[in-house]
Amino acid sequence: MKVSIIGTTGYGGGELFRILHHHPVFTVQSVHTTRDETPLSDEFPHLNGITNLKLEPIDTEEIAKHSNIVFIAAPSGVSSKLVPAFMETGIQIIDLSGDLRLTDGEVYRKWYKHEPVESRLVEKAVYGLSEWNKEKIIGAKLIANPGCYPTATLLGLAPVVKAGLIDPNIIIIDAKSGASGAGRSVAKSLLFSEINENFRIYKVNEHQHIPEIEQQLNLWNAEVSPITFNTHLLPITRGIMATIHVKLTENMSTDRLIELYKDQYLRSPFVRIRQKGNFPSVKEVSGSNYCDIGLHVDERTGRLTIVSVIDNLMKGAAGQAVQNANLMNGLNEKTGLEFVPIYP
Amino acid sequence: MKVSIIGTTGYGGGELFRILHHHPVFTVQSVHTTRDETPLSDEFPHLNGITNLKLEPIDTEEIAKHSNIVFIAAPSGVSSKLVPAFMETGIQIIDLSGDLRLTDGEVYRKWYKHEPVESRLVEKAVYGLSEWNKEKIIGAKLIANPGCYPTATLLGLAPVVKAGLIDPNIIIIDAKSGASGAGRSVAKSLLFSEINENFRIYKVNEHQHIPEIEQQLNLWNAEVSPITFNTHLLPITRGIMATIHVKLTENMSTDRLIELYKDQYLRSPFVRIRQKGNFPSVKEVSGSNYCDIGLHVDERTGRLTIVSVIDNLMKGAAGQAVQNANLMNGLNEKTGLEFVPIYP
Amino acid sequence: MKVSIIGTTGYGGGELFRILHHHPVFTVQSVHTTRDETPLSDEFPHLNGITNLKLEPIDTEEIAKHSNIVFIAAPSGVSSKLVPAFMETGIQIIDLSGDLRLTDGEVYRKWYKHEPVESRLVEKAVYGLSEWNKEKIIGAKLIANPGCYPTATLLGLAPVVKAGLIDPNIIIIDAKSGASGAGRSVAKSLLFSEINENFRIYKVNEHQHIPEIEQQLNLWNAEVSPITFNTHLLPITRGIMATIHVKLTENMSTDRLIELYKDQYLRSPFVRIRQKGNFPSVKEVSGSNYCDIGLHVDERTGRLTIVSVIDNLMKGAAGQAVQNANLMNGLNEKTGLEFVPIYP
């Protein structure tokens, strides 16, 4: 099967290329950007000698002629403009932006400060949280690929929220991300000297991933009320950790919760539940599609600490996108994604 | 006035030297360690040409003869063994370890896994949270210098806890620290390749600073129940951020809270309250004795986010120790501590 | 084919596992260390769910019974003690230490400060610089896998040294390495806080890789006199850059030299020569087996600057070891090694 990548000069697009280049079923047929036609390896010198593909302008009809799947790794507000034209061609679409994730246009407008896309488009999109939406993803034509923070957060919360084991009014998520999550766009706040040997909080209580998380939590459990979700910038390139603080509604041991999680993710090859007393660090999933989860019940407070880590460019973006493409096409979801984490 | 430093070859001891070397009133008379007698600049080559002091063994009587103040920057479990002998000499003592901070010996034993010191000693120690214990510190002979995490956390929480503005049952602190907080001791988990490009949680719900924070919160407000406090290791050398999530008991605007904090810290030259919409990052206090605090009320949840940052070696250790020494001796608390943060 | 790894708990051993786990021909049969029998994933939590292998003691006969190849990733001075016993069993041996690389025992003694191994052993070892020793490696039974610095340096120098294009009396190599090159052993100088935001030179003119480089250069060109080779520690985990300063003996353009290099490495899939004006950075080969080389003739001085970068754990250790194992067994040298570099 042939695939095309749009937005290949960003970090998410580059990571899609890294995965797809060795995928045993998919072949990268073309790479696209809005810029001039240059070899992809001019933008990404690490691809010298690996590919001779040239960046091409975005011609939806041309792309649909030669490819079966298109991955759109463009910024929110941009990708939604491309989707309708692709929809008409019948090509499979995986959109990595936030444009198709929120079912309520007004919510989108409020958090993204852009005009929402038509609701008929959003309705056709399947939210691509691979582990929990598998049935719908299989056979879907249009995927709204989840955000990086929502992926780490939702995989961490799903078992206890679905089972109604926590107080739905007190969900506090303290999230941290590496700088590649901000993309390759140029801004003073993203300069090396501003981030290195630093740590900062940003978009305090205003991150656009909040409604995405709440929408899914409410689908699982309608009683969940607005969450507290804060995001920090780590002086690392890759990696997200969501440290989640919730209140158990009944007495449960760490052991029993770990069992519950292992059970719930029994058929999820990319979710790894840690043993008691063991917590994942972000480097332990770097370069891989894993989401690692650690759990601890604090008996003093009756609160549960959930630690969920992913590589934001992999399970948080390109990796999950390919996982979804696998599912859409009847492949084993692991196909082409079995990277051992790079350590150290 | 003459001062001596014990444990000068660690990071806290080195920072004490950096501050005291240019202090206009205090002079470093001697530096001590348990190791062989070598020039201090052999341990810390950055001190070449700055000092000719040699490391000396710890002889409490000798030290008391030539110094007015002794700073003990030794590990918990060690420094408590030195304090009794120093007490007899009448020298002013500032202990940077956790040994004298907890008034309940059983609590100490539980969290530190060491034998507690005699309660008569602990009773004589004044908890040196400079901003809030000023009266007792002035004229004290023995200071239990606060831990790094407690300093950032307590300065961030004090105004709302004292005023009873938050739900005392839901205090959730998500704390992050640079690696120098772990000291200069050698362990695999502290190797560069294990921490670099990584981020991990540690001592989940078990950090020994938890009882120190709770003890002080309860002195301010007896209704405070056990807190949730988790600690993470940042891939930076210096800096702590405590992100504090609490629930307001009544409707209050961010503006009013900022006013309250500015008011409460009006006479605290090292606490800086940020303007609305502005949050501190750890590098913005690096190398200085400042604690910077940002505030934001989330109207969706009624929760307040408090962001408190310090340099763990300065306000979190050596800086506050010198601030306390200033207060003990009737000096302006800023004396010798007005470092402009190093940026970038 | 079955393989065993000795020293699997170090960074080199871990990287061998990462490569070999997905190798289409080799299967990791057993992993060994001198420590107690524990699951490998206890030492390397990133391998949770990926392997159930347990660390085993080193029993050479047992290993030879179940494996065809043994990779020895033990420190210099240790691995040489294992080689003789393995030799008797007939198993293929790839030794990643420095013990078998130097043909002159006295030279080994001088630079390594250890007792050299018997010369009959060293004589049987083939120096595994894959690109230049291919003929001997094919069919070899015992490989002395090159050091990380020598690999980057020799690949950078080979074409001009062999062709006699540079003054053999002035070869100056200024090399820089990430911290994983120092291994996972515990030392104060390798603590995060000592390396982070720092850069230092070490083993000035005394690095044990000097004689290894000189030995090979002299095989290519007997006129080469002692080199200047200095090593620095970069505050990164992976990556080596050798910046090589040499003097051209005749006028040559950058273009012609690039042609020469491309020609010399035409059949070397892991060596990539950059276009004029383009120089490799260490991240552009990270996680891959590439050696990227950039060239520039300074017309003002008649000197040539050669920039050679590798991932020290890949082409500088585990990657080249597997490349050699491929060659020894008649496989395409790229088998199992076509990792796209991780960027960013």
Next chain:
Amino acid sequence: MKVSIIGTTGYGGGELFRILHHHPVFTVQSVHTTRDETPLSDEFPHLNGITNLKLEPIDTEEIAKHSNIVFIAAPSGVSSKLVPAFMETGIQIIDLSGDLRLTDGEVYRKWYKHEPVESRLVEKAVYGLSEWNKEKIIGAKLIANPGCYPTATLLGLAPVVKAGLIDPNIIIIDAKSGASGAGRSVAKSLLFSEINENFRIYKVNEHQHIPEIEQQLNLWNAEVSPITFNTHLLPITRGIMATIHVKLTENMSTDRLIELYKDQYLRSPFVRIRQKGNFPSVKEVSGSNYCDIGLHVDERTGRLTIVSVIDNLMKGAAGQAVQNANLMNGLNEKTGLEFVPIYP
């Protein structure tokens, strides 16, 4: 005395402010930039509560009315446009750009790709390498403050070049700098994710500091021929190391050279010569005005390795600028500059 700073929103300007804010003789009277009038602490939040100064437009006459000294920390090509107007006012000028350093306009044009300033201006400028030009600096009105790389390099080379102890035809400098040297301007290549966990060479044999170094070396020793000088970008914020490879013309021991250096820098409080076997790392001068130098003669090659480190924002820019201002005004050169390096 009153001073003004131009270009205060860059890293060099910020560092000037940090030094001058506590200078016992100089007072920062005004800070200037080409941008809108905002509080300086909006640009640099670490200055909250430390200064209320507002950024002002650049009005040379106004500045000269209220200040005795102006520091110009503007980019090359910009500052030269300001100097003539300031010259007319009689104010003391310290220019941190490269515009006034090269006496030959054609050389400037070639390396800087800008139009050179009038030669009459350059002739009036004193090259402010404090340690070696002290006599001319005292009483000067216009200082061309040296570049960061030239400072580290020239201080490292001066004793042997002046004494004619090295082959003047083979001077090879391999230099490395932290990212703050590139300033606070926004460029893709300066993004965190491009520099972090990376190391790259840049401006290969084409750095504009080359003619500055050669010009001064030739003043010391007319036989010096074109040098090899290459620059690399370190993934750190502050710090430069110049590793200098030269050939001794006669046999000299490391000991004797160290003596020579100590002797030559006897009256230079900011130059520290390391003991034999001891080499400086960049963090050992961080935040301070020191230049630390280590030396080693390689008896195998007859070459001398000189290692010279500075903090690029301090001795490499703002620190040396204030040192020069001290000298110009008859103060002890150490005034306001005795910062103990920040370690770790």
